[in-house]
Amino acid sequence: MCGQVAKNAAPHRKHDATTTYLLMNAFLCICALTHSAKLHEFTAELSIIRKQVVAWLHSQNMMQPKAPLARLALEDGTVFHGTGFGAVDSGTVAEGEVVFNTAMCGYQEALSDPSYSGQILTMTATQIGNYGVTEQDIESAKPQVKACVLRELARTPSNHRAQSDLSSWLAKFGIPGIAGIDTRALVRQLRTQGALRGVVAIGDSPSDDELVRRAKNIPGMTGQNLAACVSPSTRGAFTEDLGAWSMRSAKAPGKKWVVVSLDCGAKRNIYRNLVDRGCEVVTLPHDATPADIRAIAPHGLFISNGPGDPAAVETVVGTLREIAGEIPTFGICLGHQLLALSMGASTWKLKFGHRGSNQPVRNVLTGRVEITSQNHGFCVDEKSLRASGGEPTHVHLNDGTLAGFRHLYKPIFCVQYHPEASPGPHDSTYLFDCFIEIMCSRSAVTAEIMERHQSAAARAAAAVVV
Secondary structure, eight states: OHHHHHHHHTTSOHHHHHHHHHHHHHHHHHHHTOOOHHHHHHHHHHHHHHHHHHHHHHHTTOSOOOOOEEEEEETTSOEEEEEEEESOOTTOEEEEEEEEEOOSSOHHHHHTOGGGTTEEEEEOSSEEOTTOBOGGGOSSSSOOSSEEEOSEEOSSOOOTTOOBOHHHHHHHTTOEEEESSOHHHHHHHHHHHOSEEEEEEESSOSOHHHHHHHHHTSOOSTTOOOHHHHSOSSOEEEOOOOGGGOOOSSOOOSOOEEEEEEESSOOHHHHHHHHHTTEEEEEEETTOOHHHHHHHOOSEEEEOOOSSOGGGOHHHHHHHHHHBTTBOEEEETHHHHHHHHHHTOOEEEEEEEEEEEEEEEEETTTOOEEEEEEEEEEEEOHHHHHHTTEEEEEEETTTOOEEEEEESSSSEEEESSBTTOSSSOOTTTHHHHHHHHHHHHOSOOOHHHHHHHHHHHHHHHHHHHO
């Protein structure tokens, strides 16, 4: 009997074996409180079975060791105590701006988004890690955050596509995390005071006071050119399309559009959307010159998302001042801010930013509302944009901030949010189709163009749901 139980236990999933172990412990406690001779005979045999199960759990690395102490210290003196995951070597410390994301899922895409470079990311969903990590779903070569903050880390991922659990993936790249803290209290603090500088430390050293002192000395996000840290150093090409995830009924026929991307930390899914529409994507470092771009003779110019203060990315602003509009130009997130700066507008830092996959935006040209994915801490000043010849096309409905604009007579348009989603809804994918059209016409984007492609995208999405 004992051998048969051990034999059958081997193929069990981790949580099944652990559950068996816990149930046996409970049964042994019940037996200890009884005086039945038969029960006591069975108890001895059950104890042997328990030892075999425990040995097997250890052999499969399924007995969870006690999680180490982890702390999150904020510049205002608040210190949260929790348990560590990811890179948990004692003495591991990560410093950055503490921000939060309100998405219910998509943690692996968020953690690997280069726009989070230099930041400690808090996920507001109560349990993270449920479906593990899949290489196909990450948005860059590695996690980009400084550290990760969770309410609860799922112990065992449950997804047939999972290739790793979240903690192991972060540990592979030396990224620490802290779980078991009251993320509701933390987010309330960030919403009230604004994004705060913070430190995540594994272990009980240094002291809480020392961690707070270190948090106060972290450079603020304003003035930091982090795009230079995540931009590629050489020219490249991106050839992967959306594959099975595409909502398009057929591949784009006809002409191949050459699109040059000034890569300030682009997400892979942006490029997948362009390739899916028949584009040949050539990536250049953020500091590529107008001559570098003209040498490729592209049909379109794309300015990517990225981290940090847009006003500090002076090289790109200077390049765009010379070449944007000469080639049909589209920008996303940081690209939106850089295009505004190149036209003479100004930017400012939001209190706690827009980060999540449930942000409402209205297209003022079509009147339609889009639920969007966003990740940014800076914003374009609308008044200065209008004075510079730009016209707002999108507005954020939560706070009325600018979410997109177009040039009135040049083929330049951009949005502050992420139409490629990943994660998030697909309401805004029509913007890629607008980009294709202005590459063809080499004229400014119009309300009619946006309405046509937005309506087509809505019909396609409805057909998929049906």
